Amino acid sequence: MQDLRRAADGAAPGSAWRDENPSSHGGPDRRPVGGLGGSEEPGPIAVVPPQLAEDLGHYRRVALLGGIYSNHLALEEALKIAAARGVDAVLALGDFGGFGPRPDRTLELLRGAGVAAIQGNYEQSLSGGADDCGCGYTDPRDNHYAQISYDYTRAHTAPDHTRWMATLPGHIRFTIAGRRVLLCHGSPRKVNEFLWSSTTPAPFIRRLLHEHDADVIACTHTGIHWQRFIEDGRGVVNVGALGRPANDGATHVWFTILEASGPGLRAEHVPVPYDHPRLAGEMRAEGLPAEFVETVLTGWWTTCLEILPARERGLGLH
Amino acid sequence: MSPAAAYPEAPLLALDTLWLQVAGTLCNLQCTHCFISCSPTNATHGMMSLDQVQAHLADAAALGVREYYFTGGEPFLNRELFEMIEAGLRQGPVSVLTNGVLIRRETADRLRRLADGSEYSLDLRISIDGWDAATNDPVRGAGTFDRILAGVGNLAAAGLSPVITVTDACTGASTPEGRTRLLQFLRDAGLVRPRLKVMPLLRIGAEETRTGGYADWETLRGRTLSEGEAEALQCSSSRMVTARGAWVCPILIDFPGARMGATLEETLRPFELAYPACYTCHEQGLSCRT
Numbered sequence: 256m257q258d259l260r261r262a263a264d265g266a267a268p269g270s271a272w273r274d275e276n277p278s279s280h281g282g283p284d285r286r287p288v289g290g291l292g293g294s295e296e297p298g299p300i301a302v303v304p305p306q307l308a309e310d311l312g313h314y315r316r317v318a319l320l321g322g323i324y325s326n327h328l329a330l331e332e333a334l335k336i337a338a339a340r341g342v343d344a345v346l347a348l349g350d351f352g353g354f355g356p357r358p359d360r361t362l363e364l365l366r367g368a369g370v371a372a373i374q375g376n377y378e379q380s381l382s383g384g385a386d387d388c389g390c391g392y393t394d395p396r397d398n399h400y401a402q403i404s405y406d407y408t409r410a411h412t413a414p415d416h417t418r419w420m421a422t423l424p425g426h427i428r429f430t431i432a433g434r435r436v437l438l439c440h441g442s443p444r445k446v447n448e449f450l451w452s453s454t455t456p457a458p459f460i461r462r463l464l465h466e467h468d469a470d471v472i473a474c475t476h477t478g479i480h481w482q483r484f485i486e487d488g489r490g491v492v493n494v495g496a497l498g499r500p501a502n503d504g505a506t507h508v509w510f511t512i513l514e515a516s517g518p519g520l521r522a523e524h525v526p527v528p529y530d531h532p533r534l535a536g537e538m539r540a541e542g543l544p545a546e547f548v549e550t551v552l553t554g555w556w557t558t559c560l561e562i563l564p565a566r567e568r569g570l571g572l573h
Numbered sequence: 574m575s576p577a578a579a580y581p582e583a584p585l586l587a588l589d590t591l592w593l594q595v596a597g598t599l600c601n602l603q604c605t606h607c608f609i610s611c612s613p614t615n616a617t618h619g620m621m622s623l624d625q626v627q628a629h630l631a632d633a634a635a636l637g638v639r640e641y642y643f644t645g646g647e648p649f650l651n652r653e654l655f656e657m658i659e660a661g662l663r664q665g666p667v668s669v670l671t672n673g674v675l676i677r678r679e680t681a682d683r684l685r686r687l688a689d690g691s692e693y694s695l696d697l698r699i700s701i702d703g704w705d706a707a708t709n710d711p712v713r714g715a716g717t718f719d720r721i722l723a724g725v726g727n728l729a730a731a732g733l734s735p736v737i738t739v740t741d742a743c744t745g746a747s748t749p750e751g752r753t754r755l756l757q758f759l760r761d762a763g764l765v766r767p768r769l770k771v772m773p774l775l776r777i778g779a780e781e782t783r784t785g786g787y788a789d790w791e792t793l794r795g796r797t798l799s800e801g802e803a804e805a806l807q808c809s810s811s812r813m814v815t816a817r818g819a820w821v822c823p824i825l826i827d828f829p830g831a832r833m834g835a836t837l838e839e840t841l842r843p844f845e846l847a848y849p850a851c852y853t854c855h856e857q858g859l860s861c862r863t
Contacts, residue, residue: 278700347806395749444587453694454639454640454666454694457664458634458636458638458665460635461637462637465637514733565688565694565697565733566666568734568768569733569734573766
């Protein structure tokens, strides 16, 4: 994993620049930069406020991990695939906990592998001491299950990991093939905004790219991967989720490789088979809801459904 | 200006949502709680033409609008509605708000084909005001409960799952028990994946006559908005167009002061929250979006 730990070409620890992030609950006033290796060496320390975009310089090929939701088994498999694919870096787009069992296993794996990460709503809520996940659901049943997830995760996350979450930036920027890539959790303007394929049209993408000085916006939060390029090398890529299947009746999960391709770049959604019966067993042992276990075993979502647009809802079983 | 007498302004943070009142205030029903008093004879706002809709859609695309809502009145009274939906779906997701009465089986099939033909979502939203005729019909009109359910059934048969909107005119709709009862009613009506939105009432238009309007103290006068409160208001992220121009929101189109211009371009500015209905949006977090 040494390759994954290497900072990108020309990445200067102090080169973060200000980026609008209207949703900023929680987090301390200062954060160290350069600790991408996580728990090992502290690395060179520069101090900048949290919630800013961190500029990681240039890459040729990166692995982008969406919501992990405590699925440490899938994370392990994804890291292997990414290494085999020769990526320059692995970057995680937030929501490391929630849904699955034993959140510390995922966090240890993530930090040990030197994955560069941004905050999702989970990291904002946990590090800010919030009482709920800030997922952005509107339906009472969805919120009921979201609260079970959050309370479990909060009770089982070590304080050291929570402190680490507070040090993470809200956004990360880098370039691939000269294209400016902006990583965010939900959308560049809001950590818990849902960017679904069927409700993120081309004219809106054009505006987002313009307003946020980016060629490619990569996001997660919805749990379903998709991409829409409005012209060569300009578009939105939802990297999907590593923690939960994509509500398509298949048990594997997904991450995304973004790489230079010819003169431009391409995004490839990569399926990750993993030992899902084992995960289901761990979830049962932890007393997590049977509805969550069912999703792991069947590939169909059973909760958090009301937020789905008509198109995406119609493709699921429930 | 004395701060005590001033109304707060809602900033336009981002124009994400465009409402199009394609059927104006013309409706085949005459619900007693309608906040814009729609009826078969109310032509305060007339039908929009396909040309008008296309012109606003072109403006919206240039401004980077994310989503479109077609409403009325009753949109299915507009003979060009399908062409309008098709035009909308070429550039973003479309929701159509309807009472469902005019959705015959072939209407539903045609909607299904439009949905399948687009990369963006087509959503239908049907209003009903209760789980039986005894609760619904006094509000929406005699015999409407059965006719609405027939429309819902036709959509379900075509594989479309509409969002069902119920207002607080249905007593208890927003309680957990009310929601449970409504969701079961919708499953029984044939919706495999029932989706439900419960909305507060706006005490203007016909509803003002039914239950009385706002009291003097129900106002935002003298209030200031936090960033979060501003973001929660639908007028910070949406606008409405009718055959008579561009308005701040879908609610205030009977108030001349809420007309912001002829085109969307003219609406890209803050709006003073000087209307009693603004109080409902602020206090109850009302959004007309799904």
